[in-house]
Amino acid sequence: MSDNINWNELSETERIKYESNYLRGTLAESLADPITGSIAYADTQLSKFHGMYQQADRDLEKERKRQKLEPAYSFLIRVRIPGGVVTPKQWLQMDWISEQYANKTLKLTTRQAFQLHGVIKTNLKKTIQAMNAELMDTIAACGDVNRNVMNHPNPAESGLHAEVYETARRISEHLLPATRAYHEIWLDEKLIADSKQEVEPIYGDRYLPRKFKIGVVIPPYNDSDIFSQDLGFIAIVENGQIAGYNVVAGGGMGTTFGMPETYPRLAEVIGFCLPEQVIDVAEKVVLVQRDNGNRQNRKLSRLKYTIDNRGIGWFKNELHKYLGFELPEARPFHFTRNGDRLGWKQGTDSKWSLTLFVEGGRVADRNNFNLKSALRETAQQIDGQFILTGNQNLIIANVTASDKKKVSEILKKHGVLPGELSGLRQNSIACVALNTCGLAFAEAERYLPSLVTKIEAILNEHGLYKEEIVIRMTGCPNGCGRPYLAEIGFVGKSEGHYNLYLGGNFNGTRLNTLYKETLTENEILAELTPIIADYAHNRTDNEKFGDFVIRKQYVKATLKGSDFKH
Ligand code: SRM
Numbered sequence: 001m002s003d004n005i006n007w008n009e010l011s012e013t014e015r016i017k018y019e020s021n022y023l024r025g026t027l028a029e030s031l032a033d034p035i036t037g038s039i040a041y042a043d044t045q046l047s048k049f050h051g052m053y054q055q056a057d058r059d060l061e062k063e064r065k066r067q068k069l070e071p072a073y074s075f076l077i078r079v080r081i082p083g084g085v086v087t088p089k090q091w092l093q094m095d096w097i098s099e100q101y102a103n104k105t106l107k108l109t110t111r112q113a114f115q116l117h118g119v120i121k122t123n124l125k126k127t128i129q130a131m132n133a134e135l136m137d138t139i140a141a142c143g144d145v146n147r148n149v150m151n152h153p154n155p156a157e158s159g160l161h162a163e164v165y166e167t168a169r170r171i172s173e174h175l176l177p178a179t180r181a182y183h184e185i186w187l188d189e190k191l192i193a194d195s196k197q198e199v200e201p202i203y204g205d206r207y208l209p210r211k212f213k214i215g216v217v218i219p220p221y222n223d224s225d226i227f228s229q230d231l232g233f234i235a236i237v238e239n240g241q242i243a244g245y246n247v248v249a250g251g252g253m254g255t256t257f258g259m260p261e262t263y264p265r266l267a268e269v270i271g272f273c274l275p276e277q278v279i280d281v282a283e284k285v286v287l288v289q290r291d292n293g294n295r296q297n298r299k300l301s302r303l304k305y306t307i308d309n310r311g312i313g314w315f316k317n318e319l320h321k322y323l324g325f326e327l328p329e330a331r332p333f334h335f336t337r338n339g340d341r342l343g344w345k346q347g348t349d350s351k352w353s354l355t356l357f358v359e360g361g362r363v364a365d366r367n368n369f370n371l372k373s374a375l376r377e378t379a380q381q382i383d384g385q386f387i388l389t390g391n392q393n394l395i396i397a398n399v400t401a402s403d404k405k406k407v408s409e410i411l412k413k414h415g416v417l418p419g420e421l422s423g424l425r426q427n428s429i430a431c432v433a434l435n436t437c438g439l440a441f442a443e444a445e446r447y448l449p450s451l452v453t454k455i456e457a458i459l460n461e462h463g464l465y466k467e468e469i470v471i472r473m474t475g476c477p478n479g480c481g482r483p484y485l486a487e488i489g490f491v492g493k494s495e496g497h498y499n500l501y502l503g504g505n506f507n508g509t510r511l512n513t514l515y516k517e518t519l520t521e522n523e524i525l526a527e528l529t530p531i532i533a534d535y536a537h538n539r540t541d542n543e544k545f546g547d548f549v550i551r552k553q554y555v556k557a558t559l560k561g562s563d564f565k566h
């Protein structure tokens with residue numbers, strides 16, 4: 001089939017994938033090339049499937065150019081952790097690797113994965129091998145395959161939560177690429193003589209048209225932002241058991257300025273499946289997208305566009321054909337919130353879990369707030385689990401009553417038990433953006449904390465310091481911090497300038513709407529001040545900020561993705 005392909009019609013990446021011998025390309029040669037800190041262009045595309053992105057430090061860009069040096073190349077490495085669950089030993093290993101080979105920080109991502117930044121080419125292999133030593137890998141953390149599967153973050157909360165976590169883990173395993181390229185290149189496994197005899201039973205020789213994302217969630221908490229996923233499973237609990245899962249499909253956040261045909265879209269509920277059908281449903285949705293997704297234009301190739309172009313009726317029919325059965329009607333469900341519930345909670349087995357706010361997901365020791373040291377000492381001293389949440393936070397889970405006090409003492413010793421956080425800060429997400437992200441137009445992680453402080457002052461004046469409001473910022477419209485689901489969303493347009501979006505809701509079931517474009521910080525504060533004052537005085541009982549701005553017609557609700565303006 002592939003020999004009849006008209007390559008001229010397809011995006012360049014399609015050919016790179018096809019000619020790569022199942023993701024091998026010339027990666028081994030690129031790694032061995034001592035002349036440059038970079039790898040060949042085709043390999044930069046293939047390395048993503050192995051969990052790595054080539055980057056250059058953007059803070060050093062001008063100076064390096066002035067000195068006629070090549071950019072300061074290094075790599076981002078993303079570790080695939082289904083549901084975000086690691087052991088204390090694995091946490092310690094990641095901590096050690098970050099000190100040894102990366103920029104000494106750990107980034108907890110919006111999809112419950114670790115990222116390391118600043119790994120130079122000559123340290124890539126050592127880094128991957130050190131992860132492998134503690135049974136962690138980076139396979140399919142990026143690339144045109146299914147990525148890290150998100151899950152309600154705490155399997156220790158109850159037996160049902162553990163069961164749902166297991167579902168997420170199984171989906172992730174089932175959808176891993178079959179190629180041995182990763183093991184050969186990074187783990188020195190013997191080369192397969194004729195790799196063309198290999199087969200990718202799910203992905204085929206060109207993999208998916210684009211990245212693919214799956215999440216699992218248990219109502220009433222929408223902590224995986226299920227409607228932002230290409231494919232989502234909403235656990236339905238009946239009579240104290242998981243009766244099955246509602247299936248949602250076609251979500252996605254990425255947009256491109258100047259391309260109105262790109263837009264964020266919420267996934268639609270398409271039916272219900274039994275627990276034993278989940279893997280089959282996940283696989284068949286992937287296959288429908290593999291066979292029908294757009295391979296010409298990567299800006300239009302996510303499942304959300306496949307569905308909108310052909311219609312949800314077509315998609316459901318196609319899926320039913322692939323499955324050989326029809327999904328029955330979805331069952332009722334209700335979400336009360338997205339984000340994380342911070343603080344200590346007791347599970348049904350009487351053990352404790354602490355959900356800690358990690359600003360921007362960055363674990364580091366800074367300004368007497370020694371989070372990294374605190375977590376290192378905690379991991380050294382207690383059993384249990386470390387769980388990365390989908391909102392860049394961390395849960396220290398499965399803690400015995402006697403260890404609970406110990407954890408609190410360690411955190412306090414390192415200056416980490418924070419004063420009372422505002423409801424705004426607790427619900428903040430910022431993508432990485434500068435200085436590592438090559439696509440950023442503006443700051444996000446390095447800027448949002450100070451902007452939040454300024455908005456907190458306004459909220460405080462109006463007695464709203466504790467009010468939980470979802471605020472998210474990204475440095476470009478790709479949507480890595482899921483800003484289009486925020487009650488207050490910022491998307492970077494250029495250095496120091498942001499589009500302001502309002503009117504997402506607190507449970508993550510409505511897209512927000514562009515309110516004002518290209519604002520500076522002073523303009524942002526000037527725009528938000530009267531709206532916050534109005535909210536303080538005129539909101540109805542328990543009315544959330546995102547609902548208020550719609551009732552008071554600051555913005556109109558965005559009812560479908562294709563109506564979204566940016
Ligand atoms: Fe993302 C690309 C960081 C979650 C949509 N994302 C990137 C890259 C790799 C930039 C690049 O291609 O060169 C960023 C690396 C920055 C850096 O220096 O670390 C990047 N994305 C991130 C992370 C680390 C943000 C964070 O601060 O946590 C998240 C890693 C998740 C993970 O562990 O897998 C991250 N990215 C997301 C999400 C949120 C989610 O998945 O829940 C989205 C929106 C949902 C979606 O996919 O629709 C997202 N990232 C994108 C896109 C736009 C995709 C699209 O359909 O248009 C790009 C650009 C692209 O793919 O071309 C992108």
Ligand code: SF4
Nearest residue numbers: 431437440475476480
């Ligand atoms: Fe980079 Fe844009 Fe993603 Fe932020 S949203 S990490 S700036 S690609």
